[in-house]
Amino acid sequence: MFYFIEGIEKAFQLIFALDREIFAIVLLSLRISLTAIMLASLIGGPLGFLMAVKDYWGKKFTVVLVNTLLALPTVVVGLIVYSLISRRGPMGVFGILYTPSAMIIGQFILATPIIIALTYSAVQGIDKRVRNTALTLGATESQSAWMVIKEARYAVLAAVIAGFGRVIAEVGAAMLLGGNIKGSTRTMTTAIALETSKGEFGFGIALGIILLIIAFSVNILLHYFQSKQVGI
């Protein structure tokens, strides 16, 4: 038990001393996850929107598919992307395995279904009169679509935050695709896994505390935006 208390003590020392290595890892994690979430929003947001407003053949199937993808195990995503980008894979020529780009791809795949599914339900929940009202006031189809998104703004933001919460905390894909290389692809989660196995509890706990704080903040934001949307 003693080593654990010692670890916590060490963790706070590291955090309050603004330990360089710790903060480099935190910043890298944020950079990778924020980039992934931005890309996922750019793709997933419009897709979720289109799924909600358009009637097309196989709509039910895509809804079920996207919802299934929500539960995608992170290691499986890591494995699939790994097989594609490893040197023997079809995209091996790019040489991106064990780089932040590889991790961004993995996290993008994890976050996109979340953003699609939550945007889909957000837009579905929007009053059908929004579109007609915009149209009767002279809006073009795209202007009316933008109005629908604006009406769903808090729910769409909540979708993005939920996606971020998932990727910042995942370890499977980051480990497989990033390789946990110090200074290059070592993120909070992979560092915790490594340092713990090395017995460096203090370092691991320090990162764990920061990760918890981030996760906690994300959830507060998520809750805030969800309650805002309900008020709408």
Added chain:
Amino acid sequence: MNEPILKIKNIKKIYNGRIVLDIESLNFQKRKIYAIVGPNGSGKTTLLNILNLLLKPDKGQIFFREQEIINQSDSKLLEIRRKITLVNQDPFLFHSTVHDNIAYGLKIRSLSSAEQLIRVKHALEMVGLPDFEKRSVDQLSGGEAQRVVIARALVIEPEILFLDEPTTSIDQKYIDIVERIIKKIQKEIETTVIFTTHDLSQAYRLADEVISLLNGKIIKQVPENLLWGEIIEVDGSKWFNVVENIKFAVVTEKVGSAYISIDPRDIILSYERFLSSARNSFLGKITKIIEQNHLVKLEVDIGVPLATIITRESFQDMNLNLGSNVYLTFKASAVKLY
């Protein structure tokens, strides 16, 4: 007569194999107010939505200023759509401020912010809600919300303003306000106003022309012997007070101002008052005789003019002339209330 701003020809709309709208031709003049009346399911809203281009008819043509518009390109259609607007029966306000709502139509027309501010202010003054710009729409009462919706439509200065049952979902006390606003819009921004209502008296109060729909078709005859008056209660029975000293016995639950109509075929004409179950009998003078094939339509002045229709045989047997004194008799249940 000036050229119509909006015209439809041979319009048909079919839902599930049933014809819900079948109109041969209809013209709307500039700067006039039109009411589309009819019971629920008569096709009022379908007609309104075809006119405002939300709905495509299955057959027929629509002309905006003599220009056919159904098969126009999207950009041309948008241009026309931007000259008209609709206020829905169950209107929706965007979750934002009053200003943002009213300015929306101006924003998408790329007007400058300064221009938007001026026009929003003016629109709010017109509906009697000055200085409401910064309010959130959540803080509005039902009547205020309805007026903001109207302001949002009129700020565009549309050439045609459509209103679907503008006073159905609001409190009685706001109806008068909304009606006055509609009149004001037509006068001040020279808009053609087309609205639906199931309140016939409202239609006659506001409109220059009333279009009556039944089962998706226009009924040409406006109800005959249409009179405006007051329903009063005397000793437990209801009377319709037309003018002083003339009261019709009526069957109704309500009191207050109303329109009534009496089918001319339901009125019996006689030289003498006779004993019957009919509770209305009035002495009058024949002022007009119109012969229509086998029937004769007579106008009798009993203090107000009432039309009655009798067969040509009766007309000849009774030897009726202009100026003859006759009694008109009809049952209380023959008086139709609106």
